[in-house]
Amino acid sequence: MIVEVIAVGTELLLGQIVNSNAATIGAALAERGLDANHQQVVGDNLDRAAAAISLAIGRADAVVITGGIGPTQDDLTREALCQATGRDLVFSEEYADRLRGWWERRGREMPESNVRQAFHPDGAELLENPKGTAPGLALEHDGTLVFCIPGVPAEMAHLLQAEVIPRILEAGGDESVLVSRLLRSWGKAESDVAEILDDLFTGSKNPSVAFLASQGEIKIRISAKAADHQAAVNLIEPVENEVRTRLGDAIFGADDETMEAVVLNLLASLGLKIGTAESMTGGLVSAALTSVPGSSEVVMGGLVAYHSDLKHKLLGVTDISMVVDVDTAEQMAIGAKDLLGVDVAVSVTGSAGPDPLERSVGTVVIAVSTPERTQARELHLPGDRERVRAYAVTSALQLTRLALLGKWWSQ
Amino acid sequence: MIVEVIAVGTELLLGQIVNSNAATIGAALAERGLDANHQQVVGDNLDRAAAAISLAIGRADAVVITGGIGPTQDDLTREALCQATGRDLVFSEEYADRLRGWWERRGREMPESNVRQAFHPDGAELLENPKGTAPGLALEHDGTLVFCIPGVPAEMAHLLQAEVIPRILEAGGDESVLVSRLLRSWGKAESDVAEILDDLFTGSKNPSVAFLASQGEIKIRISAKAADHQAAVNLIEPVENEVRTRLGDAIFGADDETMEAVVLNLLASLGLKIGTAESMTGGLVSAALTSVPGSSEVVMGGLVAYHSDLKHKLLGVTDISMVVDVDTAEQMAIGAKDLLGVDVAVSVTGSAGPDPLERSVGTVVIAVSTPERTQARELHLPGDRERVRAYAVTSALQLTRLALLGKWWSQ
Numbered sequence: 001m002i003v004e005v006i007a008v009g010t011e012l013l014l015g016q017i018v019n020s021n022a023a024t025i026g027a028a029l030a031e032r033g034l035d036a037n038h039q040q041v042v043g044d045n046l047d048r049a050a051a052a053i054s055l056a057i058g059r060a061d062a063v064v065i066t067g068g069i070g071p072t073q074d075d076l077t078r079e080a081l082c083q084a085t086g087r088d089l090v091f092s093e094e095y096a097d098r099l100r101g102w103w104e105r106r107g108r109e110m111p112e113s114n115v116r117q118a119f120h121p122d123g124a125e126l127l128e129n130p131k132g133t134a135p136g137l138a139l140e141h142d143g144t145l146v147f148c149i150p151g152v153p154a155e156m157a158h159l160l161q162a163e164v165i166p167r168i169l170e171a172g173g174d175e176s177v178l179v180s181r182l183l184r185s186w187g188k189a190e191s192d193v194a195e196i197l198d199d200l201f202t203g204s205k206n207p208s209v210a211f212l213a214s215q216g217e218i219k220i221r222i223s224a225k226a227a228d229h230q231a232a233v234n235l236i237e238p239v240e241n242e243v244r245t246r247l248g249d250a251i252f253g254a255d256d257e258t259m260e261a262v263v264l265n266l267l268a269s270l271g272l273k274i275g276t277a278e279s280m281t282g283g284l285v286s287a288a289l290t291s292v293p294g295s296s297e298v299v300m301g302g303l304v305a306y307h308s309d310l311k312h313k314l315l316g317v318t319d320i321s322m323v324v325d326v327d328t329a330e331q332m333a334i335g336a337k338d339l340l341g342v343d344v345a346v347s348v349t350g351s352a353g354p355d356p357l358e359r360s361v362g363t364v365v366i367a368v369s370t371p372e373r374t375q376a377r378e379l380h381l382p383g384d385r386e387r388v389r390a391y392a393v394t395s396a397l398q399l400t401r402l403a404l405l406g407k408w409w410s411q
Numbered sequence: 412m413i414v415e416v417i418a419v420g421t422e423l424l425l426g427q428i429v430n431s432n433a434a435t436i437g438a439a440l441a442e443r444g445l446d447a448n449h450q451q452v453v454g455d456n457l458d459r460a461a462a463a464i465s466l467a468i469g470r471a472d473a474v475v476i477t478g479g480i481g482p483t484q485d486d487l488t489r490e491a492l493c494q495a496t497g498r499d500l501v502f503s504e505e506y507a508d509r510l511r512g513w514w515e516r517r518g519r520e521m522p523e524s525n526v527r528q529a530f531h532p533d534g535a536e537l538l539e540n541p542k543g544t545a546p547g548l549a550l551e552h553d554g555t556l557v558f559c560i561p562g563v564p565a566e567m568a569h570l571l572q573a574e575v576i577p578r579i580l581e582a583g584g585d586e587s588v589l590v591s592r593l594l595r596s597w598g599k600a601e602s603d604v605a606e607i608l609d610d611l612f613t614g615s616k617n618p619s620v621a622f623l624a625s626q627g628e629i630k631i632r633i634s635a636k637a638a639d640h641q642a643a644v645n646l647i648e649p650v651e652n653e654v655r656t657r658l659g660d661a662i663f664g665a666d667d668e669t670m671e672a673v674v675l676n677l678l679a680s681l682g683l684k685i686g687t688a689e690s691m692t693g694g695l696v697s698a699a700l701t702s703v704p705g706s707s708e709v710v711m712g713g714l715v716a717y718h719s720d721l722k723h724k725l726l727g728v729t730d731i732s733m734v735v736d737v738d739t740a741e742q743m744a745i746g747a748k749d750l751l752g753v754d755v756a757v758s759v760t761g762s763a764g765p766d767p768l769e770r771s772v773g774t775v776v777i778a779v780s781t782p783e784r785t786q787a788r789e790l791h792l793p794g795d796r797e798r799v800r801a802y803a804v805t806s807a808l809q810l811t812r813l814a815l816l817g818k819w820w821s822q
Contacts, residue, residue, distance in 0.1 A: 012433075012434070012437070012450070013437050013441075013447040013448070013449075013450065014437050014438065014441045014447070015433070015434040015435060015436065015437030015438030015439070015440075015441060016434075016438070017434070018429055018430070018431050018433075018434040019429070019430050019433060019434070019450075020429050022423075022426070022429075022430060022452070023423070023426040023427075023428070023429040023430070024426060025426065026423070026424050026425050026426030027425065027426030027427070028426070029426075030425045030426060036424040036425070036454075037424070037453070037454060037456070037459055038424075038451065038452065038453055038459070038463075039423070039424065039430075039451070039452035040449065040450070040451055040452075041433070041449065041450035041451075042448070042449055043447075043448060045448070048448055048449070052449075276694075276715070278694070281698070282694075282697050282698045282700070282701030282702070282706075282710075283687075283689070283693075283694025283695065283696070283697035283698040283701070283713060283715060284694065284698045285694070286693050286694035286715045286717070287692070287693045287694040287695045287698055289693070290693030290694070290715075290717055291693070291796075291797065291800070293764070293765050293766070293796060295693075295717075296717060296718065299693075299717050299718070300717060300718045300720070300721060301714065301715040301716050301717040301718055301721045302694060302714075302715040302717075303712065303713075303714055303715070304687070304694065304697045304701070304712040304713040304714070304715070305712050306697070306701055306706075306707060306710050306711060306712040306713075307707065307710070307711045307712055309711070309752070310711060310712045310751060310752075313752075314750070339725070340721060341720070341721075341724075353704070354704050355704070385702075385704060386702070389702070
């Protein structure tokens with residue numbers, strides 16, 4: 001099945017918004033093995049929208065149109081679809097009632113302009129949109145399936161997954177389900193992960209194994225197609241175990257678990273409180289920990305000892321002539337435990353750039369102090385100031401995780 | 412002039428990357444008053460790329476093609492352009508020498524595969540690309556200007572501004588220059604700014620006044636077209652003064668000045684050191700201040716007193732039964748001055764959600780303490796946890812700026 005995406009909206013042509021919908025739809029199609037040859041963007045113009053739809057119907061098996069189905073005069077995808085398919089725009093009292101019902105269930109009266117959304121090309125089916133008020137549309141023309149879905153990304157994504165893709169797959173004779181598992185790793189280079197998992201990436205079609213690097217984190221996605229959910233899970237399980245075995249401690253979580261949430265959960269399960277002592281990261285480690293709702297149960301706080309005097313005065317670092325240093329980092333972590341009254345502390349000191357501080361830019365020393373032990377680790381991180389700081393934060397949390405698991409590193 | 416954008420690349424169809432180039436080009440065209448009716452995306456496929464180019468040449472005055480002009484076998488925009496315009500692909504020894512020269516000037520030998528980039532449609536002009544190795548192309552066909560520029564955003568943006576837009580404007584008879592000035596504001600609602608500047612937005616064509624809201628900051632862009640740079644600046648100046656007068660202290664900077672850089676510059680000019688005392692923001696205020704290179708000259712550090720015990724123990728807050736509170740915020744700021752040994756401190760306490768803490772979600776109390784005075788302010792910020800925290804950070808920096816300017820607010 002060849003699927004074409006048309007985005008309707010003058011704001012896209014003017015560059016006021018980026019066409020992320022086309023990418024979302026493209027990725028969802030690719031994941032299900034559906035082909036895409038073209039994308040089009042047109043403005044809020046009846047003739048040009050109709051021509052774009054005709055062009056797509058002529059060359060694709062399914063057309064997904066986003067945008068232009070709201071209640072305003074600008075929204076003319078319904079009319080364009082009529083023009084492209086030679087259908088009449090008809091009004092459905094039943095659809096109008098359903099629209100009113102959706103508003104009523106939210107305790108509000110429907111603005112009369114919204115009744116426009118009960119107009120639709122003759123023979124089109126309305127697709128219920130639980131995330132918003134504009135229903136989607138589905139019809140078939142000259143053997144091509146045509147869908148109109150909203151341009152609002154959350155509404156678009158819902159109707160895409162709930163209605164559009166299942167219908168396209170069914171029309172193409174594919175009734176399988178797809179299940180994906182995301183494993184999240186930190187601390188291994190992209191090229192190392194590629195090499196370690198190479199035979200899985202290339203050798204396995206179902207489940208397929210792919211990886212995605214972003215912000216230093218490498219995510220491994222295992223996707224299986226099967227007749228039902230459990231059969232797909234059964235295909236994923238042995239591959240997940242194999243990936244976990246090969247990558248070991250680099251895997252810190254799965255699916256939507258963030259590193260900070262994993263660390264907080266570990267602390268909570270151990271009944272330990274944490275604090276931070278930061279220099280180079282300037283508060284980003286404590287900000288990451290406190291970004292998680294409920295973090296106040298385990299996070300006491302932190303000291304940003306940006307100036308060396310504070311490292312000495314408040315954390316008890318004895319020698320501040322060199323601060324990008326293993327001894328300094330360890331003393332910072334131990335000092336933070338005392339100052340903040342916590343069980344576990346993590347410290348970060350380093351050279352973020354753009355100018356080197358004592359050591360070359362990207363040199364970072366992190367220490368973790370637990371009730372049992374204190375140990376530092378020196379890292380060399382790539383990139384500019386912003387990236388070095390961001391990578392240092394996740395590295396600090398990863399070392400905290402490993403320390404809490406008793407998996408201390410060798411210096 | 413009607414301009415059409417074609418992006419070439421299978422990775423766009425697969426949703427592996429978002430088509431931000433189309434938005435960048437669309438915005439740049441709109442800024443210069445050039446119209447756009449269509450955008451197309453095709454994969455790395457010769458026939459489909461050629462068909463897309465033919466379609467665009469038939470309906471636009473200028474066509475901008477991005478992507479597919481690198482040195483690999485996948486890069487077939489050159490061949491597609493030949494097919495669409497009926498031209499031969501020719502080799503230019505002169506272009507090959509120029510390519511070798513670009514590599515040599517970087518102290519490297521050109522990989523032989525790059526010689527592919529010296530092939531071009533007969534009659535096309537090569538556009539020098541100082542940001543990368545793939546030169547752009549320009550030709551005219553059936554009265555339509557056709558440009559090929561790289562897909563790498565930085566290279567694309569450079570050739571767009573340096574070559575493509577000036578040539579399109581010249582072909583359209585427009586030889587003016589455009590100068591823009593961005594004024595950055597914080598603390599006024601989008602609807603208030605819209606109302607205060609309404610007559611400027613609608614009444615002035617040259618300079619034009621537009622605004623853009625992002626992350627709570629409202630940017631006002633004043634753009635003037637004139638025969639030369641100075642004439643454009645002369646048009647902008649009175650409008651800039653008018654906007655500054657009407658928005659007053661809400662304007663914190665211009666062009667690429669961030670709020671944190673403005674605060675740091677003020678502190679440096681006054682010879683003052685700053686520290687922070689954060690609860691709800693968890694370190695984000697100090698992280699923002701230390702994100703600026705060279706901030707160590709004025710930022711001593713900060714205390715993240717997330718747990719109330721630390722507010723009492725380290726900052727001397729006397730009553731921790733209520734912490735989202737004016738007295739608490741003021742005591743935190745004063746306490747931070749003592750603890751950190753700084754001249755100026757800013758404190759933040761509040762209820763970030765998702766569950767209310769003492770007060771409704773979004774209630775934030777910020778205090779600033781300078782050598783002269785200490786004063787708090789209560790704010791009510793919109794949004795979820797992440798947004799409330801982010802808005803609290805910029806609000807804290809804005810109040811610090813106002814305090815340093817002696818523009819204290821009334822509580």
